[in-house]
Amino acid sequence: MQKTVVADRKGEKTTFSGAEFLMEALKKENVDVIFGYPGGAVLPIYDKLYSSGLFHILTRHEQGAVHAAEGYARITGKPGVVIVTSGPGATNIVTGLADAMIDSLPLVVISGQVATTVIGSDAFQEADVLGITTPITKHNYQVRNPEDLPRIIKEAFYIASSGRPGPVLIDIPKDMAILQGTAEMDPEMDLPGYQPTTKPNYLQIRKLVEAVSSAKKPVILAGAGVHHAKAANLLKEYAEQQGLPVVHTLLGLGGFPAEHPQFVGMGGMHGSYAANMALSECDLLINIGARFDDRLTGNLNYFAKKAVVAHVDIDPAEIGKNVPTQIPVVGSAKEALEELIAQSGKKPEISSWRKQLDEWNEKYPLRYEEEEGVLKPQRVIQMLHEKTSGEAIVTTDVGQHQMWAAQYYRFNKPDSWVTSGGLGTMGFGLPASIGAQLASSDRTVLSISGDGGFQMTNQELSVIAEMNLPIKIVILNNGALGMVRQWQELFHGERYSHSLFQSQPDFVKLADAYGIPAFRASTEEEAERIMDEAMSIKGPVLLDIHVKQKENVYPMVAAGKGLHEMEGV
Secondary structure: OOOOOOOOOOOEEEEHHHHHHHHHHHHHOOOOEEEEEEOHHHHHHHHHHHHOOOOOEOOOOHHHHHHHHHHHHHHHHEEEEEOOOHHHHHHHHHHHHHHHHHOOEEEEEEEEEEOOOOOOOOOOOOOHHHHHHHOOEEEEEEEOHHHHHHHHHHHHHHHHHHOOOOOEEEEHHHHHOOOOOEEEEEOOOOOOOOOOOOOOHHHHHHHHHHHHHHHHOOEEEEOOOHOOOOOOOOOOOOHHOOOOOEOOOOOOOOOOOOOOEEEEEEEEEOHHEEEEEHHHHHHHHHHHHHOHHHHHHHHHOOOOOOOEEEEEOOHHHHOOOOOOOOOOEEHHHHHHHHHHHOOOOOOOOHHHHHHHHHHHHOOOOOOOOOOOOOOHHHHHHHHHHHHOOOOOOEEEEEOOOHHHHHOOOOOOOOOOEEOOOOOOOOOOOOHHHHHHHEEEEEEEOEEEEEEEHHHOOHHHHHHHHOOOOOOOEEEEEOEHHHHHHHHHHHHHHOOOOOOOOOOOHHHHHHHHHHHOEEEEEEEEEHHHHHHHHHOOOOOOOOEEEOOOOOOOOOOOOOOOOEEOEEOOO
């Protein structure tokens, strides 16, 4: 690298190429892994990456790179970093950006672009990445001066990880990576229009404290915001201080121990009876870090109609967006919980309410019908929980297996559950497991997929094999797009239009082609044996577990129904 002075002294300037500025700026942000895929527009960047000392993982598809970065971000809380080339390289990350945006995951994604001299001419592998990604990023940039890169990178990491986290994209034209400039490596940030509120208003917290003290049927609804704020311990402390029952959203699982006596269950479309009745019958609903999305609330005309609604969220745009809110609290879950604990207040008398919730859970537990000689998917998840003592990080794809994992893998620790919530992205689970394993190398990672979603990104088996990542890959193989098939059965007269696979690859042979040990099971005894075998192997293993095709996920709140109108309880 050609530099004029030492780069890390405040106020002194350095002369670098754009690509060199990028490498140095990433080092300043303590980036420990980059996921990416090179191409023509980013060759100058990859040339400097070669000798930078930064750790890069070559995924086998750009979508795999961005989902892996999401898995990393979800476990660490740090921005996942991605580099892709222009045109199709950039368009292949659109799904991951949209996924990260709706699930509030911090990413810094660097896309190559054609040279500034030909932007707008439909040059080879040109795409309007700013236009494409504006609705699905927290912010995006296009570099027009190499000297701007230190500032842009610094701002991007700050924006991605502060306030409500989200993805930031930086589009770098090829000539901007080659041209040299002179700039400070640690420039001042000036973002007057971006001032996220983290500390909640004292008076609003006081209102909430008083509402809790007088409530007869309060419930905490805890979402992913608890994880993003690293506030799981505070949530537990507050719930225990006040004796409050806790319901989780899908993305909130693990934020409160599932085996705690105050845990009611997961709410929403496939939530437990007790959890959904708690949301329906409560007189005070304390939402901490959840979005009130439609899969959680069901028909809004019936949602929490008896409750005073308090909503703690770092994003003021979410408060009152879907559900009228009487006690709005803008701030981080961490700081809000700290204030609630400090202000305390009179503990509510809710013994009869707690008793009612326990009775609902006892009378209407999560359940499934056992069938002689048939391996049920719910039982597979229970067995995985037993084999890992509930201590694994679980990543999933989207569909029936995702819901069964949420229902039957009892999460007692935060940062243990990595799934696609708002966008519902099939293909998410396998690459996300790579990022999760790199983020937490000492923990067992279970990648649970259906046979449909697994085939969308199964090329990332190559990365898992190459790095010998000890991920235990479990395919719940029912020969169908399970959730599509379930809806066709229940709402479309059992017309299974293109939801049943007529042929499937041999997943055991596929894993073997990548050099990954693999086993197949279709009975509980076989599943028990291959799980034990998998856990004894230090590297990656794939388990192809054949389960009943026409098993449905219950309980279920049908479209247009209220949470109190569950079927299959």
